[in-house]
Amino acid sequence: MKIAAAQALAALAREPVPDSVLQAYDLDQLSFGPDYLIPKPFDPRVLWTVAPAVAEAAVAEGLARHPIADFETYREELHTRFSASHALLHSITTQARAQPKRVAYPHADDARIIRAARRVTDEGIASPILLGDTSQIESVADATGISLVGMEVVDPSVDGSERERYARILEELRRDRGMTIEEAYLQVTDPNMYACLMVREGAADAVLGGLTTFYPETIRPALQVLKVAEGRSIVSSVYVVVVKGQPYFFTDCAVNIQPTAAQLTEIALAATDAAEKMFHRESRVAFISYSDFGSAKGEEPARVREAVEMFRKARPDVPVDGEMQADTAVVEELLARRRPGGPLKRAASVLVFPNLTAANASYKLLNRLGDAEVIGPILSGLSATVHVLQRDASVSDVVNMTAIAVAEAQRRHKSRT
Incomplete structure (x- = not known):
């Protein structure tokens, strides 16, 4: 069993070091070598790497009082103990691995993107397409000790024939807005625009950007070249906020500033759809306001009602x-007292906020002050799979959002066939 533990630690030391460990030790990069022979004490991966290895050896040697029959399930249980969101994402990641899709990452010269791309490649979740300055991407990869084998690297500024073709497509799409071919040539050098055109033309299945650019810079190209999905009039977002192991779906935290009643309805329907179809959760929907069932008057409560x-x-x-x-909405005792006999018999799982300020502030406060885990933003309403990362997203966040993007791309492909 000691040998099994040593072998597990030795194998783990050769794997890419997660962001959480680098941050804990105030390091930019760390790789196997004279200064790093075994995993750091604060590396959470030790829990679900060494424990199963020792347990497996104990079973093999006949020393286990209660032999473990399914070690894969055991590993997942250990993961879940460390991260409440892991159990929520496990089925999505498993689904993604069944049929990996091509995911384009604009502005991929960020170490977090390159580390995440390595992980999703090695874990069979996706086939990454790294967009940006090739020499810069290769330089960052070399500095972090990450191999780019198995990934495609595309530089929109030098990708001659495709750049010309995409420029002509963009000019045609935006001609009624006064765009010239010269402007189109310039715009397609932007990795965000190029990635959206790749998805439009079938050269990629999903876009995952926004790590190094502001939200409008990332979403604007998608709105310009990709149509709104059939049956939708707006794009909206949902965050999964995991509090004490319980997931809540917050909407709309990222797109619509002051939605109308009709738009609020559409936003709520999209969030409900995500809860049910993507995460397989029961939907119980609460529309949030400063008023409780008519207790206060005003434009907002009326619009929400x-x-x-x-x-x-x-x-x-x-x-x-x-x-x-x-x-x-979330405390069942209050709900029963303030709305006896109401439609909601249990606490709500989908929270629909009246405006962007309320939704955005709520999830961020829970994340920072309430130690809630956050997944998102998950966008809906576009005719193709596009998601925007938070600028402070970790490598694990990028991996999780990649799995969500791949699973969504799979569903889109299935619906077209």
Whole structure:
């Protein structure tokens, strides 16, 4: 068993070091060598690497009192103990591995993107396409000790024939907005625009960007060259906020500033769809306001109440109520007292906020002050798979969002065939 533990530690030391460990030791990079022979004490991977190796050896040697039959399940249980979001993402990651898709990463000269691309390649989650200055991407990869084998690197500024073809497509798409071919040639050198055109033309299956650019710079090209999905009038977002092991779906935290009643309904329907189809969770929808069921007057509560009625008509099978205050929505005792006999019999799982300020502030405060784990933003409403990363996203965040993007791309492909 000691040998099994030593072998597991030796193998782990040769794997790329996660961001959380680098941050804990204030390091930019760390790789196997004279200064790093075994994993650091704060490396969480030791838990689900060494323990199963020792347990497996104990079973093989006949020393285990309670032999483990399924070591893969055991590893997943250990992962879940460390991260509540892991269990939520496990089925999505497994689905992604079944049929990996091509994911384009704009501005890929960031070490986090390169590390994540290495992981999703090695784990069979996706086939990465790194977009940006080739020499810069290779330089960052060399500095971090990451191999680019198995990844495609594309420089939009020198990709001659495709750049010309994409420029002509863009000029045609934006001609009614006054775009000239010269402007189109310039715009397609932007990795965000190039990635969206790749997805449009079938050269990639998904786009995952935004790590080094501001949100509008990332989403604008997608809105310009990709159509809104059939049956949708807007793009919206949802964050999965995991609090004490319980997932909540917050919407819209990233796109719509002051949605109308009709838009709130569409946003809520999209979040419900994500909860049910992507994460296989039961939806119980609460529309949030500063008013509890008519306790206060104003434009906002009236708009929210109108959205609730529209949602009810669209999804009569889903329990929904509002307008209500945030604590009413998530504390069952308050809900029962303030709304006896109401449609929601349990705390809400989908929280629909009346505007962007409320939604954005809520998930960030829970993340920073409440130690909640956050997954997202998950965008919906576009005709292709495009997601925007948070600028402070970790390598694990990028890997998780890649798995979500691949699973979504799979569903889109299946619906077209």
